[in-house]
Amino acid sequence: MLKNKKTLIALSIIPAFLIVKLLAKFPEFIEDYYSKGLYPLTSKLFRYTLGWIPFSFGDLIYTFSIVYILRWLIVNRKRIRKDFKNWLIDVFSAISVLYIAFHLFWAMNYYRLPLHENLNLKADYTTEELIEVTKSLIEKSNAIHLKITTNDSIKVEFPYTKSEVMSMVPQGYSALQKTFPHLEYNGTSIKKSLLSLPLTYMGFSGYLNPLSNEAQINSMIPVFKIPTTAAHEVAHQLGYAAENEANFIGFLAATNNEDIYFKYSGFTFGLRHCLNEIYRRNPEQYETLVLTINPGILKNFKEAREFWESHKNPIEPLFQITYSTFLEANNQKGGMKSYSYVVALYVNYLKDKTL
Numbered sequence: 504m505l506k507n508k509k510t511l512i513a514l515s516i517i518p519a520f521l522i523v524k525l526l527a528k529f530p531e532f533i534e535d536y537y538s539k540g541l542y543p544l545t546s547k548l549f550r551y552t553l554g555w556i557p558f559s560f561g562d563l564i565y566t567f568s569i570v571y572i573l574r575w576l577i578v579n580r581k582r583i584r585k586d587f588k589n590w591l592i593d594v595f596s597a598i599s600v601l602y603i604a605f606h607l608f609w610a611m612n613y614y615r616l617p618l619h620e621n622l623n624l625k626a627d628y629t630t631e632e633l634i635e636v637t638k639s640l641i642e643k644s645n646a647i648h649l650k651i652t653t654n655d656s657i658k659v660e661f662p663y664t665k666s667e668v669m670s671m672v673p674q675g676y677s678a679l680q681k682t683f684p685h686l687e688y689n690g691t692s693i694k695k696s697l698l699s700l701p702l703t704y705m706g707f708s709g710y711l712n713p714l715s716n717e718a719q720i721n722s723m724i725p726v727f728k729i730p731t732t733a734a735h736e737v738a739h740q741l742g743y744a745a746e747n748e749a750n751f752i753g754f755l756a757a758t759n760n761e762d763i764y765f766k767y768s769g770f771t772f773g774l775r776h777c778l779n780e781i782y783r784r785n786p787e788q789y790e791t792l793v794l795t796i797n798p799g800i801l802k803n804f805k806e807a808r809e810f811w812e813s814h815k816n817p818i819e820p821l822f823q824i825t826y827s828t829f830l831e832a833n834n835q836k837g838g839m840k841s842y843s844y845v846v847a848l849y850v851n852y853l854k855d856k857t858l
Contacts, residue, residue, distance in 0.1 A: 509592050509593065509596045510592055510596075512596040512599050512600065513591075513592045513593075513594075513595035513596040513598075513599055514595075514599075515599050515603070516595060516598060516599035516602055516603075519599065519602060519603050519606070520602070523606055523611070523614075526611065526614065527613075527614040530614055530615055530616045530617075531616060533611055533612075533614045533615045533616075534615045534616045534621075537611045537612070537615070538611070538612050538615040538742045539685070539742075542608075542609075542611070542612060542742050543742065545607075545608055545716075546608075546609075546716045546740060546741075546742065547689065547690050549608075549692070549715055549716035549717075550689075550690030550691070550692040550716050550717075550740065551690040553692060553715055553716070553717060554690055554691055554692030554717070557694075558694065558697065559694045559695070559696055559697045559698075559712075559717055559719055560715055560717065561712030561714065561715035561717045561719065562696055562697035562698050562712070562719065563697065564714070564715065565698070565712070566697070566698070579593075604714060605713055605714070608713055608714060608716070609711075609713035609714075609716070609744070610713065610744070612742045612743065612744035613744045613745070615742070615744070617745070617748075618743065618745070618748040618751065618752075618848065619847070619848060619851065622852065624847075624848065624851040624852060625847075625851045626847060626851075627847065628846075628847055628850040628851055628854075630781075630784055630785065632850050632851075632854050633777060633780060633781060633784075633846065633850050634781065634788065634792075635854065636777060636849060636850045636853045636854055637774065637777040637778065637781060637792060638792070638795075639853065639858045640770055640773055640774040640777060640849075640853075640858065641774060641792065641795055641796055642858070643770050643858040644767070644770045644771050644774050644796070644797075644800055645795075645796065645797045645800070647763060647766055647767045647770060648767060648771075648797045648799055648800050649797065650763065651763060651764070651767060652799055654799070655797040655798060655799055656797070656798045656799055656802075657799045657802075658799045658800075658802035658803045658806065659727060659764070659767055659799065659800075659803055661726045661727055661764050662764070663726070663764070664726075665695070665720075665722055665726050665729055666695070668726060668729040668730055668733070668764075669693050669694075669695070669720060669729060669733050670693075671730075671760065671762060671765065672693055672730065672733045672734055672737060672756070672760075673688055673691055673737075674760050674761065674762070674765075675730075675734060675755075675756035675757055675758075675759050675760035675765060676688040676734075676737060676756050678759040678760065678761065679755055679756050679759045683755075685741075686741060686752065686756075688737060688740075688741060692716060692717045692718060692740070693717075693718045693720065693733050693736070693737065694717055694718065694719060694720065695719075695720055695722035696709065696710075696719035696720060696721055696722065698719075699721045699722045699723045700723065702719075702721045702723075703721060703723045703724075703814050704814055704816055704818070704819060705818075705819060705823075706811065706814075706819045706823055707721060708720070708721050708724050708728060708732045708735075709721050709732045709733070709735070709736050710736070711736050711739035711740060716740055718733060718736035718737055718739070718740055719736065720732055720733050720736065723810075724807075724810065725803075725806050725807055725810055727764075727767070727768050727771075727803055727806075727807075728768070728807055729768075730757045730760070730764070730765045730768040730769065731750075731753045731754065731757050731768050731769055731772040732753075733753075734752070734753035734754075734756040734757050734769075735749045735750055735752075735753035736749075736753075737753070737756065738752035738753050738756070746844075746845075747844035747845040747847075747848065748845075748848070750772075750776070750845035750848075751845050751848040751849065751852070753769075753772070754769050754772055754773045754845070754849070755769075756769075757769025757772065758770055758773075770858075771800055771803065771804070773849050774796075774800075775804060776845055776846050776849065777846055777849060777850075778792065778793070780846045
C-alpha cells in the first residue's frame with residue numbers, strides 16, 4: 504500500500520507539470536484567481552505565522568533539508584544498482600511534493616499579467632527618453648545626497664543599524680499603497696538570512712523563501728543597499744515574481760518612504776540601472792552623464808562594487824548560471840538579465856513625472 508502511494512505521488516508530477524503549463528497560457532486567469540485570489544491568503548498566513556519568529560525559519564528548513572538529502576543519498580547509494588526502480592520512486596515522490604508546493608505557494612505568480620500592462624505603461628522606450636529620465640534621477644539623487652552630507656564629495660553613511668533599516672521598510676509600502684492599494688503590506692516577515700555568508704559568495708543580496716514566505720536579506724551587504732534589497736523581497740512577498748517588477752516596486756517603496764536615507768537608496772538604485780543601460784547603448788553619453796553625478800554618490804557605488812569584488816570566487820558564476828536557468832524556466836526571458844529590464848518600467852513611469 505505504501506509503495507502504491509509513493510508511486511502515485513511520484514507520478515503526480517506529470518499532471519502537475521501539464522496543469523502549470525496549461526494555466527501559464529492564461530495570465531488573466533492567474534492574475535484574478537491566483538495572484539489576487541489564493542496567493543494573498545496563503546502568503547499572509549505564512550507571514551503572520553512565521554513573521555514574529557526573530558530568526559529565519561526557512562533557512563533552518565533549507566539547512567536541515569540539505570543535510571537530510573545528502574545523508575539519504577549516502578545511505579541509499581547502493582539501492583541505485585540493487586533497487587533502482589524504488590529508489591527512483593522515492594526521489595520523484597519528493598520532487599513531486601516540492602514541485603506542487605512551490606507552485607501552489609508561490610511560483611504561479613511567474614505567469615501573471617506583466618506589471619506594465621496593469622499600470623498601462625509601454626513596454627519599450629527610446630534612448631532619448633532614457634537619457635532624460637536618467638538626468639532627472641541624477642538631479643534628484645544629487646539633491647538628496649547634498650542634503651544629507653552638505654558636501655558633494657562625501658559618501659552617505661546611514662545612521663541606522665541594518666536591523667533598524669529592515670524594520671523601516673514597511674513604512675514605504677504604507678505610503679505607496681495610497682496610490683497603489685494592491686501593494687498593501689500586512690504581516691511583516693523580513694529577516695536577516697542565517698545563510699548570509701554563502702549568499703555573499705553566491706553573489707546574492709537576498710531571496711524570498713517560497714515555502715515560508717520570509718524575505719531573507721543578506722546581512723553582509725553595505726547598509727545603504729538594504730532599503731532597496733528588502734523592498735525588492737517584499738515585492739516578491741506581495742506576489743510580484745518577475746525580478747524587473749520587484750526591482751521597480753522596490754524602487755517605488757524606497758523613494759516613497761519618508762526617511763531621506765531610504766529616498767537616497769531608492770533614487771540611486773534607479774539611477775544605477777539607467778546608467779548601466781546608457782553605457783550599453785552609448786558609452787560616450789554615459790561618460791558625460793557620470794561627470795554630473797556628485798562624487799560622493801560614486802563613492803557609494805564604488806563601495807557596493809568593491810564589496811562584491813572582494814567576495815568573487817570560481818564557484819559564483821556556476822550559481823549565477825544555475826539561477827539564470829531557473830528564471831528562464833519560470834517565464835523570465837533573459838534569466839539574470841531580467842533584473843535590468845526594470846529600466847523600461849522606470850522610463851515609462853517617470854518620463855512624465857516631476858521627481
